Amino acid sequence: MDYLQKIRRLYNLSAEVDFGYPVEEIIALELRLGIILPAELKNYFLNLGKNEAINFSYNRLLTPAKEIDFSNDGYLMIYEENQAVVSWGIKKEDLKLASPSVWGNACTEENPDWYLETDSIESFFLLMAVYNGTFGGLxxxxxxxxxxxxxxxxxxxxxxxxxxxxxxxxxxxxxxxxxxxxxxxxxxxxxxxxxxxxxxxxxxxxxxxxxxxxxxxxxxxxxxx
Structure with missing residues (x-):
């Protein structure tokens, strides 16, 4: 199983039901920021991005239309801890990779202290599915x-x-x-x-x-x- 199948099984989601953002919304995000999203990040948005239980029950996936943007020091911000104490992003120079590492920042944007959260997009979203699931998503x-x-x-x-x-x-x-x-x-x-x-x-x-x-x-x- 790939990570999307694991998450769908954990949350008992039908493989036939679409929980993703429309492709037009992802294209609009890329045009707004002048980038091409990593393939696996795009894949997640298109498959499971809008599911409330997985993405918004505790920690929160940032929405493509308004919230996803670059930090002052060049990280593409994609996720936020439930009390906004920690945020997660991808290094701008890593956006060319299909599945880049995801970094966390437990400090302010003005004085960041980045640490490696996961080595890949797949692991990051699986980790968030676990966090959110045990805190109310499941x-x-x-x-x-x-x-x-x-x-x-x-x-x-x-x-x-x-x-x-x-x-x-x-x-x-x-x-x-x-x-x-x-x-x-x-x-x-x-x-x-x-x-x-x-x-x-x-x-x-x-x-x-x-x-x-x-x-x-x-x-x-x-x-x-």
Whole structure:
């Protein structure tokens, strides 16, 4: 599966339904900025760019018509953290690549501090689909904040498979063939301090809750009461 198929499966989206921006809107963006978008960025906009759950439920994809633009120091800005603390962009000189790296800035535009977020567009949008999914984009989601002991970690590693392209020291993402996911956050000392889970399938979600035995801080069932 490519990354678009993984996201569609995770969010239970029909392959027959179009969730993309019209090609005319993407052409208008290129004309406005005087650029050609990287092929994979364009591909994402045309396939999944307008889906609310994937792109706007927590962190936010910038819209082509008005919001996508260059930063003062030459990054094409494409995504924004939910409280606008972090923003993500692509180096102008990398726009010629089909799938350039995506960089994050946790400081101001006037005093930026860029760091490498992902090596490719595909990994970036898959990562955002995970973030947004566990924070409300997926119908069934939950989180736990607290110490996660080695026994729980062993259970997770037994039943779910790591997604290497979006896992790193501070975060590890696991999945069962992208029908469900488990995301772990680690502190600077390597201690696991949070679990985030999500699925579009209620039965699978219940099985995750039963398998990972913690006192969940929140589950989406609370919103149904």
């Amino acid at each position: 119908k069934y989601h939950a989180n736990y904040f607290g110490n996660v002991g080695p026994g729980i970690l062993q259970v997770i590693e037994k039943y779910w498979t790591t997604v290497p392209e979006i896992s790193y020291e501070g975060q590890k993402v696991y999945t069962d063939d992208f029908y469900e996911l488990v995301s772990l956050s680690f502190d600077e000392k390597g201690n696991c301090e949070a679990i985030f889970i999500g699925s579009s399938d209620e039965k699978r979600f219940d099985e995750i809750l039963d398998t990972i035995v913690v006192d969940w801080s929140y589950t989406s069932y609370e919103d149904e009461d």
